Amino acid sequence: MARQPNLFAFPSVDALATTLRAYIISCQTAGLHRHDSFKVAVSGGSLPKTLAHALLVPPSSAEDTVKFDKWEIFFADERAVPLDHEDSNYGLLKTELLDKIPEEMGKPLVHPIDVAHLDDTQELADQYEQLLVKSFAQRDSVKLPIFDLLLLGCGPDGHTCSLFPGHELLRETAAWVAPIEDSPKPPPKRITLTLPVVTHGVKIAFVATGSGKKEILKKIFEEGAGLPCALVNEGAGERCSWFTDTAAVEEVSFPRRGSL
Numbered sequence: 597m598a599r600q601p602n603l604f605a606f607p608s609v610d611a612l613a614t615t616l617r618a619y620i621i622s623c624q625t626a627g628l629h630r631h632d633s634f635k636v637a638v639s640g641g642s643l644p645k646t647l648a649h650a651l652l653v654p655p656s657s658a659e660d661t662v663k664f665d666k667w668e669i670f671f672a673d674e675r676a677v678p679l680d681h682e683d684s685n686y687g688l689l690k691t692e693l694l695d696k697i698p699e700e701m702g703k704p705l706v707h708p709i710d711v712a713h714l715d716d717t718q719e720l721a722d723q724y725e726q727l728l729v730k731s732f733a734q735r736d737s738v739k740l741p742i743f744d745l746l747l748l749g750c751g752p753d754g755h756t757c758s759l760f761p762g763h764e765l766l767r768e769t770a771a772w773v774a775p776i777e778d779s780p781k782p783p784p785k786r787i788t789l790t791l792p793v794v795t796h797g798v799k800i801a802f803v804a805t806g807s808g809k810k811e812i813l814k815k816i817f818e819e820g821a822g823l824p825c826a827l828v829n830e831g832a833g834e835r836c837s838w839f840t841d842t843a844a845v846e847e848v849s850f851p852r853r854g855s856l
């Protein structure tokens with residue numbers, strides 16, 4: 597049973613945000629202990645808004661402090677568009693979270709894509725991989741970058757990052773960051789962390805809320821079916837935690853937890 601992911605279900609997004617905050621802060625503490633910074637990868641969708649909800653409230657104690665000046669934020673996936681484009685995950689994070697961080701909470705170091713390479717997604721991916729190589733260089737002889745935390749969403753089809761069901765990218769084992777030119781969800785051109793990088797994170801957290809997720813969550817937890825989110829569950833086991841609301845897990849019989 598030790599290899600199973602954790603499934604947390606909360607009655608409201610408010611309750612979810614409180615526990616998600618405590619979880620993120622425990623990952624932050626571990627990251628600071630390991631290398632005096634907190635290396636996080638984030639995806640798009642509704643996640644940045646939920647993060648703002650969880651993180652931008654005053655701390656209840658010294659231990660409860662979000663130390664944004666120690667954060668290094670990377671993108672789990674990004675669309676090949678300018679940073680101020682409405683499809684940009686960076687743009688979304690900026691509007692929903694970064695621009696709202698009060699000065700006294702500190703400023704994270706954020707790593708957007710290099711927009712000089714928007715016309716060449718292979719180069720865009722390679723450049724982002726080089727950024728990871730530099731950033732994770734001190735990490736002994738590791739063959740993969742090990743994020744302290746990856747914060748991910750789950751699409752209604754079971755995709756996560758820009759790893760889509762049945763796509764050949766799911767079999768990528770060499771690259772850390774890969775291009776995709778035929779994303780079934782627009783826009784088609786993107787880059788994404790690959791499955792080995794995602795599953796090697798110290799911790800991986802999914803945030804999935806609302807009744808629109810109930811069918812796919814049932815499938816992920818009860819059938820697996822090779823869905824990208826299920827592959828992350830299988831690869832990461834107990835290092836993976838799902839933060840959901842009751843509407844999203846209504847049909848899931850997998851054992852749930854209410855607290856960390």
Ligand SMILES: O=C(O)[C@H](O)[C@@H](O)[C@H](O)[C@H](O)COP(=O)(O)O
Nearest residue numbers: 639640641642643749750751757
């Ligand atoms: O580029 C994408 O396709 C999104 O970033 C995607 O990975 C997102 O995280 C999920 O679709 C969940 O989206 P919601 O959180 O909005 O349900």
